[in-house]
Amino acid sequence: MATITRRSVDVVIVGGGWAGSIMAKELTEAGQRVVMLERGGERSTAADGAYPGSLDELEGNYRFKIFQKLQKTTVTIRNNISQTALPYRQLAAFLPGEGVGGAGLHWSGVHLRIAPDDLTLRSTVISKYGKSFIPEGMNLQDYGVTYAELEPFFDKAEKVFGTSGEAYTVNGKVVGNGNVFAPDRSDHFPLPPLKDVTGAHLFRKAAAEAGYHPYAIPAANASRQYTNPYGAQMGPCNFCGYCSGYACYMYSKASPNVNILPVLRRNKLFEIRPNSTVLHVTLDSTKTRATGVTYLDEKGNEVIQSAELVILAAFQFNNVHLMLVSGIGKPYDPVAGTGVVGRNFVYQNISTTTAWLDPSVWTSQFIGTGGGGVAFDDFNSENFDHGPLGFIGGSPVWVNQAGVKAIAAAKAGGPPGTPRWGSAWKSGMIDTYKHAVRMDAHGSNMAYRDVFLDLDPTWKDAFGRPLLRMTFDWKDNDIRMNRYVVGKIAAVTKAMGARQTHLGMKEFGQPFDTRFYQTTHLGGGAVMGSDPATSALNRYLQCWDVSNVFVIGSNAFPQGTGYNPTGMVAALAYWSAHHIRTTYLKNPGPLVPA
Amino acid sequence: MPPSLLSRRNLLQTLAGATALTACARLAEAAPPESAYRPVFFTTDEWRFLHAACDRLIPHDASGPGAIELGVPEFIDRQMETPYAYGALWYMQGPHVTGPANLGYQLPYTPRDIYRRGIAGARALALQMHNAEFASLDAATRDAFLTELETGTHQFGDLPASTFFGHLLGNTQEGAFADPIHGGNKGLGGWAMTGFPGARADFMDWVDQYGREYPLGSVSISGETI
Ligand SMILES: Cc1cc2nc3c(=O)[nH]c(=O)nc-3n(C[C@H](O)[C@H](O)[C@H](O)COP(=O)(O)OP(=O)(O)OC[C@H]3O[C@@H](n4cnc5c(N)ncnc54)[C@H](O)[C@@H]3O)c2cc1C
Ligand code: SF4
Numbered sequence: 001m002a003t004i005t006r007r008s009v010d011v012v013i014v015g016g017g018w019a020g021s022i023m024a025k026e027l028t029e030a031g032q033r034v035v036m037l038e039r040g041g042e043r044s045t046a047a048d049g050a051y052p053g054s055l056d057e058l059e060g061n062y063r064f065k066i067f068q069k070l071q072k073t074t075v076t077i078r079n080n081i082s083q084t085a086l087p088y089r090q091l092a093a094f095l096p097g098e099g100v101g102g103a104g105l106h107w108s109g110v111h112l113r114i115a116p117d118d119l120t121l122r123s124t125v126i127s128k129y130g131k132s133f134i135p136e137g138m139n140l141q142d143y144g145v146t147y148a149e150l151e152p153f154f155d156k157a158e159k160v161f162g163t164s165g166e167a168y169t170v171n172g173k174v175v176g177n178g179n180v181f182a183p184d185r186s187d188h189f190p191l192p193p194l195k196d197v198t199g200a201h202l203f204r205k206a207a208a209e210a211g212y213h214p215y216a217i218p219a220a221n222a223s224r225q226y227t228n229p230y231g232a233q234m235g236p237c238n239f240c241g242y243c244s245g246y247a248c249y250m251y252s253k254a255s256p257n258v259n260i261l262p263v264l265r266r267n268k269l270f271e272i273r274p275n276s277t278v279l280h281v282t283l284d285s286t287k288t289r290a291t292g293v294t295y296l297d298e299k300g301n302e303v304i305q306s307a308e309l310v311i312l313a314a315f316q317f318n319n320v321h322l323m324l325v326s327g328i329g330k331p332y333d334p335v336a337g338t339g340v341v342g343r344n345f346v347y348q349n350i351s352t353t354t355a356w357l358d359p360s361v362w363t364s365q366f367i368g369t370g371g372g373g374v375a376f377d378d379f380n381s382e383n384f385d386h387g388p389l390g391f392i393g394g395s396p397v398w399v400n401q402a403g404v405k406a407i408a409a410a411k412a413g414g415p416p417g418t419p420r421w422g423s424a425w426k427s428g429m430i431d432t433y434k435h436a437v438r439m440d441a442h443g444s445n446m447a448y449r450d451v452f453l454d455l456d457p458t459w460k461d462a463f464g465r466p467l468l469r470m471t472f473d474w475k476d477n478d479i480r481m482n483r484y485v486v487g488k489i490a491a492v493t494k495a496m497g498a499r500q501t502h503l504g505m506k507e508f509g510q511p512f513d514t515r516f517y518q519t520t521h522l523g524g525g526a527v528m529g530s531d532p533a534t535s536a537l538n539r540y541l542q543c544w545d546v547s548n549v550f551v552i553g554s555n556a557f558p559q560g561t562g563y564n565p566t567g568m569v570a571a572l573a574y575w576s577a578h579h580i581r582t583t584y585l586k587n588p589g590p591l592v593p594a
Numbered sequence: 595m596p597p598s599l600l601s602r603r604n605l606l607q608t609l610a611g612a613t614a615l616t617a618c619a620r621l622a623e624a625a626p627p628e629s630a631y632r633p634v635f636f637t638t639d640e641w642r643f644l645h646a647a648c649d650r651l652i653p654h655d656a657s658g659p660g661a662i663e664l665g666v667p668e669f670i671d672r673q674m675e676t677p678y679a680y681g682a683l684w685y686m687q688g689p690h691v692t693g694p695a696n697l698g699y700q701l702p703y704t705p706r707d708i709y710r711r712g713i714a715g716a717r718a719l720a721l722q723m724h725n726a727e728f729a730s731l732d733a734a735t736r737d738a739f740l741t742e743l744e745t746g747t748h749q750f751g752d753l754p755a756s757t758f759f760g761h762l763l764g765n766t767q768e769g770a771f772a773d774p775i776h777g778g779n780k781g782l783g784g785w786a787m788t789g790f791p792g793a794r795a796d797f798m799d800w801v802d803q804y805g806r807e808y809p810l811g812s813v814s815i816s817g818e819t820i
Contacts, residue, residue, distance in 0.1 A: 055793040058772035070685040240795035361805040367797040406771035406790035426657040513696040
């Protein structure tokens with residue numbers, strides 16, 4: 001195939017998800033000519049969310065219609081440094097996105113801000129419990145940015161996403177029944193909270209009886225009709241239950257495709273090129289400046305696209321992969337403890353508890369909305385005293401029912417101990433589907449010296465690049481945190497009057513299992529911070545080593561939090577864009593001296 | 595339950611429960627008759643195996659219809675012609691190295707290969723253990739044999755019997771509960787027994803009817819309803 005050189009642009013953005021779309025909107029507003037390269041195809045609600053054909057659980061959740069297909073590229077995974085990592089050949093534990101809109105088209109919509117203490121976790125832990133409280137081998141770090149600095153950008157993102165929720169305080173005054181542990185806000189949520197489904201309703205009552213502080217989970221699923229500041233319109237969510245894994249046929253779930261791209265597509269400064277796979281960022285001979293990117297177009301031509309500014313927004317691990325294959329930043333070496341690209345790889349420490357209610361109570365698990373539900377934060381972040389407990393981190397606990405459909409119910413089966421098939425499976429499964437409530441402890445995951453990302457020595461993608469290798473396992477601190485918080489759920493299911501409860505928790509010695517879905521909340525690997533020795537990016541998500549490359553995504557999180565990542569990713573994108581617009585473009589160069 | 599909720603669906607379930615007793619007595623003896631559908635992928639012998647296995651994975655019983663009435667074998671045969679069955683959703687590049695189970699599937703076989711090798715292996719094993727075709731074994735013996743595949747350590751070449759069993763079970767469940775557009779879940783029977791409304795997908799007025807049974811029957815993508 002031929003090599004083609006395309007006309008140089010101001011900005012090239014790799015990836016068409018939330019991170020890329022926010023950056024494209026902000027930078028075109030600043031007058032920049034922006035090209036967005038997306039490896040997957042064109043996607044729209046009208047085509048991919050068409051009613052009723054898109055309401056197909058087999059295609060949506062089991063044939064992964066709008067998720068990444070692994071045929072061309074994947075990662076390899078191992079639990080520890082002495083193992084051989086093996087390819088993640090079938091989608092299971094996590095489900096990355098592909099195509100215009102990225103995972104933002106098929107996410108669920110839980111839309112949270114970060115707990116301020118989580119931004120300064122290292123400093124907070126040291127000041128509260130002393131330095132010796134940090135276990136050996138844990139790379140605990142601060143983000144290098146404060147909640148006060150990010151607040152305007154959280155607010156902006158909620159308005160763009162049309163987020164439904166209830167505040168606790170606005171400008172220091174108690175205004176509603178929101179999360180008492182949530183940080184202060186400059187404004188209300190743009191939309192009131194969604195209704196509670198049966199399970200969430202019962203959980204709210206029971207959690208309060210148990211002495212906890214339940215609140216409506218902020219959700220980027222519109223509770224009413226809404227027009228966002230860009231003029232994009234959303235309809236009210238009808239709890240269709242085909243949320244996680246689907247393009248919302250009601251235009252109610254926020255997505256780049258509904259909330260940002262329709263406006264961008266009308267802007268002459270913006271061009272989107274689907275079916276364009278970026279192979280690497282090109283650097284000049286000094287290796288301190290990017291000249292653009294090289295990508296493969298639909299026909300397999302190699303295209304050289306030069307640009308003044310390169311934004312990597314290809315999702316957490318793809319961003320790290322692109323940095324490694326392009327030679328941006330020093331690769332992390334877990335043995336020497338040097339280098340930064342690949343360091344502090346983290347995940348979400350989730351486990352699910354099930355409560356079986358009286359058979360007269362129908363829980364209608366098929367009714368659901370991706371982001372909605374009820375949570376309590378009494379055991380999240382630094383909302384409780386860790387001193388006597390001896391672990392770092394926490395979990396919100398919630399009923400977040402995105403809609404359980406029949407195949408998922410069949411595969412989930414009955415209570416523990418029920419066979420996986422036959423008549424006993426059938427009756428146990430049906431009883432569970434009709435009368436059970438599921439709740440998650442959605443915990444943080446700390447970063448460790450020997451949990452990291454690098455390039456695999458053996459397996460390659462379809463383009464000849466080494467696959468990214470994940471070395472990951474659950475560690476003692478995180479297992480103990482999970483078990484402690486899950487233990488607290490027993491009081492809730494008791495107050496619910498459950499006839500049976502299965503407290504789902506992490507077990508010591510049980511390795512990370514790639515075969516079961518957990519979440520797609522992967523983080524770290526190219527983290528932000530104030531020290532170039534422990535972070536790949538400065539506090540504006542700018543590469544320390546190559547200052548015209550910004551890397552936007554959950555890769556920037558130094559460690560995991562109890563919350564879903566996208567609220568934080570969106571706020572960081574707006575924060576970074578703001579500083580590019582107000583400072584960088586006037587005087588390109590490092591925004592922080594290294 | 596309020597009388598208004600005694601819907602047609604509940605009525606159907608009650609009826610299904612009643613017929614189940616007689617059907618069960620019959621099915622306990624031998625594999626049920628094959629459906630009229632003519633398979634494209636599976637050979638005659640494989641097709642018989644598939645019926646006899648699906649029939650035990652989701653038996654017809656008091657809870658509702660079984661895999662055969664629901665058209666599960668037809669569903670699986672039709673799936674074999676989709677990109678999924680050719681391995682198009684999976685990373686298939688070598689080398690293929692075995693490793694710990696928790697790192698996931700590592701064999702070079704597509705779903706089509708897994709069925710071909712798995713059924714051949716299972717039939718041979720049945721001949722060896724029972725001196726008979728799996729499909730001609732009685733229900734209790736088939737159950738014991740399937741449990742052996744599920745939990746035992748048998749290998750069909752480098753394909754573990756448990757891997758084959760896992761695929762068969764997964765696809766059987768998919769066939770019983772997927773939209774009937776894919777060939778299974780005939781008459782929306784899988785949805786009726788679980789109370790899943792299918793493609794109804796609008797619960798605006800039922801979200802806060804706390805604890806009550808949803809009153810409407812299921813609807814499929816093509817508009818079939820019960
Ligand atoms: C089922 C599911 C449910 C979720 N629910 C929630 C939730 O409720 N709340 C929450 O906060 N988060 C949720 N998430 C996570 C959320 O989807 C992600 O955090 C978010 O979408 C990440 O946005 P992004 O722009 O960083 O990456 P993505 O959306 O993944 O976009 C990156 C894009 O880059 C493209 N790309 C990658 N490599 C290249 C390349 N080399 N060249 C060109 N393009 C490339 C990809 O194809 C992709 O489209 C969920 C995820 C999943 C899968
Ligand atoms: S549950 Fe609501 S937001 Fe989600 S896909 Fe359905 S209508 Fe859209």
